[in-house]
Amino acid sequence: MFQGDDGAQFQCSVVVERLNSSGQATKRQVIRKAAVLLGRNEFQEIILRVHDGKVPQSYTLKEFQLFTRFVKDGKCTVKLLPENIQVLISDCPPHLLNIFLKTLSIKHQAWQTSKPVTDREKLKACLPRSFETISPLQQKDVQKANELRSKVNAPVLSRGLVVRTGNKMTGGEQVKRPRTDCDSSPLKALHPSKKPSLSLPTARKLNKEQAAVLSAVLSGKNVFFTGSAGTGKSFLLKRIVGSLPPKSTYATASTGVAACHIGGTTLHNFAGIGSGSAPLEQCIELAQRPGVLQHWTSCRHLIIDEISMVEAQFFDKLEAIARSLRRSTEPFGGIQLIVCGDFLQLPPVSKGKDKATFCFQSRSWRKCIHLNMELTEVRRQTDQSFISLLQAVRVGRVTEEFTAKLMKSAYHKIERDGILATRLCTHKDDVELTNDNKLQQLPGSVRVFEAVDSDPALVKTIDSQSPVSRLLQLKVGAQVMLTKNLDVQRGLVNGARGVVVDFQPGKLGLPRVRFLCGTTEALKPERWMFKAGGGLYLSRQQLPLKLAWAISIHKSQGMTLDCVEISLARVFERGQAYVALSRAKSLEGLRVMDFDPHVVRADPDVLHFYSKLRKERLLLQASMNEFVGKSNKENRW
């Protein structure tokens, strides 16, 4: 597959426009399947090459503008200033586009420190024309760029690059994309007032196993990858989403919270067949409604997180619908499936008395999944003895030693700096009651923050996918949790716990929150985007906070939590105790109130499934050789 992983080349759609003096396009060339390459010519100038499969077109990048606002959607524009030409790039894997833009920006800045070659000198040199793919970013490029940045103190850099977040190419796009942790637009890296110096991205690399899964996915295989809680499945899924072409990739999860973690939508929303309980013919009709049909026809890569909560019958229905609507006899209508989750966590919600069946028990599972892979390196916790304890809980085998440890945890003092432990509840009603009561008991007046929704009529759809509520009530002393990654380096991550210390003066009265990581931060509203039917985007703007005296275990699935208190007395589901306990980052940050080893149960069907996969050698440790070679390169980042 042609697709560089070093930011020098990728496949996408390209439109090249020649503009007149008033900025209107006088000539337009559309290349649906283009290869874009970044290289150097015989004079070491940076060249952007666009290949339509027949004739390559080359543009020298000396003076240009970059429009980068929609990088997360795989779009950007390079405008060549003297030539008045713009190259509009779309449907590019966002992760690659990010690297491409960073490479271009830094290499261009580094190039500016070299002596320019005049046209006269070029003529005299009589060098044969050449094109060489640009080398991957290195520390020396960054150093050179930084040298220049220390001399120049304006966003317009000496010989030619301007970065804009405004986007010329997205006329129809109404909404701004929200900032996320994976949003590393070069603008931010370049803007001297915001970031003093550039650096090579070092943190948050994929580990070997994760990189092997990514390689398998990029090779086009239908992959199921599993692994215990905290092995970085969702982390990897985000990278996978960023490495596939956005137009044909749908990121989904069985729950709204999990979908939000990976910047996607719920599987039910994607499918458009309601609960899926109607007969197949009716479901097919539902899936043909305008807005929904387009999901099914344009999708080439379907990502599903938290697969453990997807019911077998629902999965079979989706498989049949895909074949029918895509008029294909291939499994899932030929859509590449990238499915992930841990079947030893929460099972599908059972309807009535019958035990719900797992997805792997569906008729179509085996024919749909080509490759089963496993992540084994736990990233959420670092303490090996706690990891071993959790592994034992996962398979329902709690030894006396582990029982003693968990019972002792009831005396853990985990409150710090006025930040109390979050209570994980088995039942939803307890959550609301606890949070409401605790807020009421606090002295002082309540501040209410109302969300701004893009479409107030669709508040229910937004509610089902949003990690923040429409109305947020706060008081000084309120226990809160961050619902978005704001600054990973500073510990301001999704799930970080804090307490409201005061409200800023002024009309908005924004809250200041002291977090466990030691930072006190004034929070301002953030925007979340949700894909609704028909390619429509919905958005909610709200403070990235929720009350955190209590949350439900179901809502906590997928989360990493700082300090938790758990009452397991009313556990009613297999896997529920494991999900609750495995949210904690450390045993010290955990308090189990009334531990009873009997509440720890693993589903025998799941244990059998996993052991069968292992026996048949179907569950491959992700670090298998076949996929490691390619992935090491990718892992450079």
Ligand SMILES: Nc1ncnc2c1ncn2[C@@H]1O[C@H](COP(=O)(O)OP(=O)(O)OP(=O)(O)O)[C@@H](O)[C@H]1O
């Ligand atoms: N390669 C990595 N580099 C840095 N941090 C990582 C990496 N992989 C995972 N993490 C971190 O480890 C934690 C757990 O990851 P993640 O939530 O993706 O695990 P998970 O397997 O999806 O867990 P769960 O089954 O509970 O949903 C997160 O804080 C995540 O940011």
Ligand SMILES: [Mg+2]
């Ligand atoms: Mg997860």
